[in-house]
Amino acid sequence: MRMSQRTRKLALALHVVFSVGWIGISASMVVLALVGLNTTHPGVRVGSYNALMTLDETIMGIFALVSLITGVWLGLGTPFGLIRYWWVVAKQVLFGLVMIGAFGFTHIWVIGGLDEALATGGITSGGVALVFGAPTLMALLTAAAVISVYKPWGRTPRGKRPAGTTVVVKDIRLVAEDIVSVALADPKGASLDAWTPGAHVDLILPSGKVRQYSIHSDPADRSAYRCAVLLERDGRGGSREIHGLKPGKRIAIRGPRNNFPLVDAPSYLFVAGGIGVTPLMPMIRSVDDRRIPWRLVYVGRSLRSMAFAMELRNRYPGRVALHPRDTTNRPDLAAILRWAPSDCHVYSCGPERLLEALTRIVPSQRLHIEHFVASTALSDLPKQPFDVVLASTSTKLTIPSEQTLLAALREYAPGIEASCEDGVCGTCKVAVLSGVPEHRDNVLQPAERDRDDVIYPCVSRAKSARLVLDL
Ligand code: FES
Structure with missing residues (x-):
């Protein structure tokens, strides 16, 4: 359960005050231990050990307890967790050593030292050891405080593992050459979260790879999400792993999330390139159910490689034009658009060349596109350093040209999610x-490229010298 920002600040304030106070008490104990050892006056020695006893048995216990409780509270209530970051783990180890040292050794040395001082006015070997033990505990506490500030070493393997909702592979079937459709359902058969046409889910595979796939089934059917996956033989292994999934296998998903929503329009032209047909299928179903005029132009390598091609043509006779490149010419998109109504909205998903061609001939207000992969034209642009301010803490960061904004933010906003x-x-x-983002993402639609209220920090940067982010 995540804390509100207000609660987090309260917990953090308590943690800092009591942790620093604990270090201060340890410093006092170092001084008293030295006085107790070096004094030649028995009364002063008794006084030193009495003061040590008071600190050790009362105040130090309270400060240690509050510091530990607020530390665990912060860990559980923020994305830092207890075992997600190496620096948090290191702090827990240091606190563990301090507790062992305090209860197992210094406490006993203080009691023994006081008894000896009262009985004979002399010093015990524990009193000598205390002069070394107390500074050691203070050094461990100081190290924990320094680690909290610098937060070094990044995430643990547990912290790197993406979180998600568990689903089970209900069935997996071949729908075209090298394309499988995989149905993902709740393991107990419960309804899945609602989604709208154009939505995708992140599949978190057993290997830890995360891949995004559009849902091509019917939004009214909440019993499963169905995604079609093209086997990319030269890819990074995600699609191959999905093709190897068997019914009954559990994986995790995140989402659904929709960056490609269907807006209301008087008519639609859908242009699909290969596997890009998948997000368009629920859109077509929705538009057709509402009897809004539409057409689909579907381009592919060959009919065998075009998933759902015949199913679409048979279900919607006269509305679907198939263009397998091995037997037909490429469609003349400009000519098709000349015949389309002037207020027709164009939805397209497919390879970069297809989307670029549409971007040149369709006005941005009527064009909606979804990319498979990042556009190299955007990612190859030169990168300049810029400043970022996190509004919640007024933290100021400078993002160098060789670093992404996301990488810089992760240290200060560990809850920030990322996938691709x-x-x-x-x-x-x-x-x-405030500030002006430089959008290098492929999420924003052509008509949204001037938005200054949002940024995708994994790739985007700033046009202005400074951005203020709602983090
Ligand atoms: S992580 Fe996918 S858009 Fe940034």
């Missing part, structure tokens, strides 16, 4: 409060 880190999935979206 390529500017395609929309997971890392952050609100911008």
